[in-house]
Amino acid sequence: MVKVKVAINGYGTIGKRVADAIRLQPDMELIGVAKTSPNYEAFTAMRKGYKLYTTKENIQKFQNSGINVAGSIEDMIKDSDIIIDATPGGVGANYKKIYQEYGKKAIFQGGEKSDVADVSFSALCNYNDAINKNYIRVVSCNTTGILRVLCTINNFDKIEKVRGTIVRRAADPKEVKKGPINSIVADPARIPSHHAKDVLTVLKGIDIITSALVAPTTLMHLHTLFITTRNKVSKEDLLNILSNTPRILLLNTEKADAESTAEIMEIARDLGRYRNDVPETVIFEDSIYTNGNEIFLMYGVHQESIVVPENIDAIRASLNIMSRDESIRLTNETLKIGKGYLI
Amino acid sequence: MVKVKVAINGYGTIGKRVADAIRLQPDMELIGVAKTSPNYEAFTAMRKGYKLYTTKENIQKFQNSGINVAGSIEDMIKDSDIIIDATPGGVGANYKKIYQEYGKKAIFQGGEKSDVADVSFSALCNYNDAINKNYIRVVSCNTTGILRVLCTINNFDKIEKVRGTIVRRAADPKEVKKGPINSIVADPARIPSHHAKDVLTVLKGIDIITSALVAPTTLMHLHTLFITTRNKVSKEDLLNILSNTPRILLLNTEKADAESTAEIMEIARDLGRYRNDVPETVIFEDSIYTNGNEIFLMYGVHQESIVVPENIDAIRASLNIMSRDESIRLTNETLKIGKGYLI
Numbered sequence: 118m119v120k121v122k123v124a125i126n127g128y129g130t131i132g133k134r135v136a137d138a139i140r141l142q143p144d145m146e147l148i149g150v151a152k153t154s155p156n157y158e159a160f161t162a163m164r165k166g167y168k169l170y171t172t173k174e175n176i177q178k179f180q181n182s183g184i185n186v187a188g189s190i191e192d193m194i195k196d197s198d199i200i201i202d203a204t205p206g207g208v209g210a211n212y213k214k215i216y217q218e219y220g221k222k223a224i225f226q227g228g229e230k231s232d233v234a235d236v237s238f239s240a241l242c243n244y245n246d247a248i249n250k251n252y253i254r255v256v257s258c259n260t261t262g263i264l265r266v267l268c269t270i271n272n273f274d275k276i277e278k279v280r281g282t283i284v285r286r287a288a289d290p291k292e293v294k295k296g297p298i299n300s301i302v303a304d305p306a307r308i309p310s311h312h313a314k315d316v317l318t319v320l321k322g323i324d325i326i327t328s329a330l331v332a333p334t335t336l337m338h339l340h341t342l343f344i345t346t347r348n349k350v351s352k353e354d355l356l357n358i359l360s361n362t363p364r365i366l367l368l369n370t371e372k373a374d375a376e377s378t379a380e381i382m383e384i385a386r387d388l389g390r391y392r393n394d395v396p397e398t399v400i401f402e403d404s405i406y407t408n409g410n411e412i413f414l415m416y417g418v419h420q421e422s423i424v425v426p427e428n429i430d431a432i433r434a435s436l437n438i439m440s441r442d443e444s445i446r447l448t449n450e451t452l453k454i455g456k457g458y459l460i
Numbered sequence: 461m462v463k464v465k466v467a468i469n470g471y472g473t474i475g476k477r478v479a480d481a482i483r484l485q486p487d488m489e490l491i492g493v494a495k496t497s498p499n500y501e502a503f504t505a506m507r508k509g510y511k512l513y514t515t516k517e518n519i520q521k522f523q524n525s526g527i528n529v530a531g532s533i534e535d536m537i538k539d540s541d542i543i544i545d546a547t548p549g550g551v552g553a554n555y556k557k558i559y560q561e562y563g564k565k566a567i568f569q570g571g572e573k574s575d576v577a578d579v580s581f582s583a584l585c586n587y588n589d590a591i592n593k594n595y596i597r598v599v600s601c602n603t604t605g606i607l608r609v610l611c612t613i614n615n616f617d618k619i620e621k622v623r624g625t626i627v628r629r630a631a632d633p634k635e636v637k638k639g640p641i642n643s644i645v646a647d648p649a650r651i652p653s654h655h656a657k658d659v660l661t662v663l664k665g666i667d668i669i670t671s672a673l674v675a676p677t678t679l680m681h682l683h684t685l686f687i688t689t690r691n692k693v694s695k696e697d698l699l700n701i702l703s704n705t706p707r708i709l710l711l712n713t714e715k716a717d718a719e720s721t722a723e724i725m726e727i728a729r730d731l732g733r734y735r736n737d738v739p740e741t742v743i744f745e746d747s748i749y750t751n752g753n754e755i756f757l758m759y760g761v762h763q764e765s766i767v768v769p770e771n772i773d774a775i776r777a778s779l780n781i782m783s784r785d786e787s788i789r790l791t792n793e794t795l796k797i798g799k800g801y802l803i
Contacts, residue, residue, distance in 0.1 A: 280686040282625040284644055284673055300722030301627055301675055301682040301760075306713040306744040308756040326751065328684040328758060330627055332644055332675030339644040341651075341671040343623040343686065370649040379643030401649040408669065413651040415671060417644075 120146040121436055124170075124197035126190060126212060128152040128162055130289055131226060132203035134394065134425045136167060139201075141451040142429060144438060148197045151190045155182035168193075194219050199435060201428055202226065209233060213252065224431045226424065227257025227315065237318035240430040240448075241364065242268040244441035247434035255427045259283055259338055260315040262418035263327075265398045267320055269362045270344060270412065273354070277410075278345035279325040283312055283338060286378075289421060290335045302331040337378035337395075338418040341404075345411050352407050359400060363449050364426065366397040366459040373460040376401060378417050384459060394422035396454055426454055463489040464779055467513075467540035469533060469555060471495040471505055473632055474569060475546030477737065477768045479510060482544075484794040485772060487781060491540045494533045498525035511536075537562050542775055545569065552576060556595070567774045569767065570600025570658070580661035583773040583791075584707065585611040587784035590777035598770045602626055602681055603658040605761035606670075608741045610663055612705045613687060613755065616697070620753075621688035622668040626655055626681060629721075629763060633678045645674040680721035680738075681761040684747075692753050702743060706792050707769065709740040709802040716803040719744060721760050727802060737765035739797055769797055 123139050125132045128150045139147045149168030152159050153175055159182075162169055168187040171179050179186045187193070194200060194215060199222040202209040206228025213233060216223045225233050234254035236247050242264050247253050256264065263281070270276060285304060288295030304310070310329035317325065359365050370376040375384065385393040396419065404415035426448045433444040448454070466482050468475045471493045482490045492511030495502050496518055502525075505512055511530040514522050522529045530536070537543060537558060542565040545552040549571025556576060559566045568576050577597035579590050585607050590596050599607065606626075610619060628647060631638030647653070653672035660668065702708050713719040718727065728736040739762065747758035769791045776787040791797070 280623055282627075282671075282684045284625075284627055284675065286644070297677075297720065297722060299677050300679060300720045301629075301677055302720035302722075303682070303713070303744055303747060303758050304719070305746075306719035306758060307746045308749040308758070326686070326749075326754075326756065328625075328747070328756065330675075330682060330684065330758075332627065332673075332677065334640075334642050334644055334676050336643060339646070339673060341625045341673065343669070370646070376647070376649035377640060377643045377645035379640060379645075401646055403648075403650045404646060404671070406651040406669075411669075413669065413671065415646050415649060415651070415673075 118144060120144055121432060121438065122146050122148050122196065122198045123201060123432060124148040124193045125150040125201045125203060127203035127205070128158055129203065130421050131424060132201065133158060133162070134392070134422055135201050135203060135428045138425050138429050138452055145432065149187055149193050151193055155179045155184050159184050191215065194221055197221060199223065199432055222251045222435050224428055224435065225252065225254040227255060227260060229254055231318045238427060238431050238434070239264040239268065239319050240427050240441070240445055241265050241362070242319045244430060244434055244444065247431060248437050250435055253431045253435055255424050255431055256315055256319060258418055258420040258423045259285070259312050261423050261427055262338065262340060262398050262416065263312060263316050264319055265364055266342065266400070266414070266416065267316065269358060269365065270346065271320060273358050274346040274348050274350055276323050276344060277347055279323060279342060281327045281340060281342040283310065283327055283329040283340050285329060285331045285338050286335055286420060287331050287333050288335055297331065297333050299333060304329050304331045334378065336382050338420055339378060339415065340418065341415045343411065343413055347410065349410050350407055350412055352405055355405055355407065355412065356402070360457050363445055363456045364397050364454055366399050366455055366457065367402040368399055368459045370401050370403045375460070381417050395419040396422040396425050396452065398423070399459055426452055461487060463487060464775060464781065465489050465491050465539065465541045466544060466775060467491040467536045468493040468544045468546060470546035470548070471501055472546065473764050474767060475544065476501060476505070477765055478544050478546060478771045481768050481772050481795055488775065492530055492536050494536055498522045498527050502527050534558065537564055540564060542566065542778060544771055565594045565778050567771055567778065568595065568597040570598060570603060572597055574661045581770060581774050581777070582607040582611065582662050583770050583788055584608050584705070585662050587773060587777050587787065590774060592780050593778055596774045596778055598767050598774055599658055599662060601761055601763040601766045602628070602655050604766050604770055605681065605683060605741050605759065606655060606659050607662055608707055609685065609743070609757070609759065610659065612701060612708065613689065614663060616701050617689040617691050617693055619666050619687060620690055622666060622685060624670045624683060624685040626653065626670055626672040626683050628672060628674045628681050629678055630674050630676050631678055632764060640674065640676050642676060647672050647674045677721065679725050681763055682721060682758060683761065684758045685756065687755040689753050689755060693750055693755055695748055695750050698748055698750065698755065699745070703800050706788055706799045707740050707797055709742050709798055709800065710745040711742055711802045713744050713746045718803070724760050738762040739765040739768050739795065741766070742802055769795055
């Protein structure tokens with residue numbers, strides 16, 4: 118099998134996880150990773166044996182720090198078939214010109230505006246719309262979390278209305294200087310939050326309004342959704358569908374005696390998961406509640422890892438390597454992503 | 461004017477604030493306050509000149525700590541016309557027997573079950589239902605916050621449906637050993653949360669479902685509500701009603717450049733408010749959004765102080781001292797509780 122040559126531009130929270138995931142794919146080869154600062158993440162990349170690239174003006178700085186540089190970012194792009202752009206939000210749009218110049222495909226992240234790409238992407242929702250597209254944008258962690266749940270329910274019974282609140286984590290665990298440390302922030306103090314708009318880039322035509330808050334925690338986001346469907350839906354049917362959907366896990370909060378994001382992370386640690394990542398959307402089973410044609414539920418979104426499998430699938434869609442179901446199955450198998458019950 | 465003799469049983473977060481508020485009322489006299497542990501709050505009560513009472517078995521312990529005790533809790537009850545029961549949740553139900561034995565009226569807090577009292581109380585909603593009642597329960601801080609907004613809107617246009625999320629503060633500022641410190645907790649991981657049920661004890665017959673989460677912060681709760689009214693409501697009308705309702709303040713988040721609970725508390729400190737209390741419900745003006753007959757909004761609830769004016773009004777309703785409007789006006793005037801814009 119000829120392997121797809123993948124380069125990672127930006128080696129932060131998302132880039133480093135996608136790099137690790139690429140190495141596990143039988144149909145992909147990791148060309149290297151690009152970074153602009155020679156920090157601890159560059160050293161761990163070197164220890165893992167990843168080829169490191171940086172901007173021309175930074176090469177000397179990296180070498181002075183004792184990091185071997187394989188070449189410039191342009192060199193890396195030239196050697197690859199497709200680039201995962203995991204640069205900070207808004208920076209990817211500038212790099213797009215370079216990808217285009219070299220005639221390379223690219224996968225952008227949710228921090229970019231949706232018009233950077235030909236299609237916004239969530240594997241469970243619209244894999245087929247992304248086939249052969251040159252530029253694909255994987256939606257943000259919160260939007261990926263919402264879309265997995267909404268598309269699953271929408272396939273079962275048409276969604277008429279969604280009203281939801283997103284309680285965001287304040288910062289990623291590594292961001293030592295970010296806050297808030299003792300406050301609840303309306304982010305923004307305006308309704309709707311951008312998440313509703315972003316959901317509509319993938320799941321078109323539904324009536325969705327979201328509000329977003331930030332809480333002083335680093336571990337996960339937590340969403341609470343109020344969904345109205347066309348017909349009456351039973352809790353039993355919902356449990357059946359959700360527990361059979363890949364990338365969605367249910368947590369039996371009563372049995373596990375766990376009903377917080379901290380406990381989900383602790384379970385991931387106890388299971389020996391790499392970096393304690395939980396790329397699945399974790400639904401609190403006991404929060405699923407139906408009332409006529411209304412559905413209510415709460416779930417956690419692990420902001421660092423939820424989009425990783427989506428990036429892998431986006432590569433296969435862009436290059437039309439295999440079908441949606443084959444790609445999702447292979448990604449899940451290689452990354453050990455579950456379905457059914459976490460506990 | 462003959463003053464109503466009021467005793468405070470339980471001198472914690474709520475009790476100490478209600479005691480201070482009683483002292484400011486021209487028609488009330490503070491008999492004393494009762495506590496069971498001789499901690500720093502007992503010392504500050506003594507410095508303020510409040511008569512301290514405790515259980516018979518604790519009198520010696522208080523005196524050994526250097527605190528003068530005026531008598532037993534029974535002595536305090538005997539000397540009063542009405543008791544504010546601010547004991548920990550569930551304890552008030554036990555004390556009710558003693559209040560009944562001495563033929564005294566009492567005001568309970570939201571931590572008690574609703575059947576402890578003849579009526580659950582929120583001044584803007586059902587003052588008149590509480591007139592001459594012997595036992596009144598002031599609903600909890602979150603329920604008081606919701607009810608002020610819902611009753612105000614319900615008087616303008618009938619509410620058909622409410623779906624809301626309550627992000628609770630994890631602990632009060634003084635609770636040094638409480639958590640969570642880095643987690644979002646579903647509290648409970650079950651829908652609906654008890655707040656919906658508690659709202660229905662006052663605002664009867666509406667369709668309300670709430671979900672509740674806990675965030676690691678001590679300052680305030682924050683609610684996000686999705687309300688459906690019978691008719692179409694404009695943002696202009698809403699702003700007009702809300703800005704003219706006592707105990708509701710609007711925060712112009714853009715003008716103030718403030719959109720968090722921390723900033724609301726800082727504004728209260730800068731205004732020199734006693735204990736930086738904010739007994740008003742603080743609505744983020746920019747979060748008010750209408751969509752046909754749907755209304756969306758976010759507001760902060762200061763859990764330590766929001767029920768203080770409600771307790772004062774409940775005393776006047778129980779003893780039928782004055783009308784709803786007179787009581788609310790007098791309470792607001794003495795406690796300097798505002799309406800209109802915080803900023």
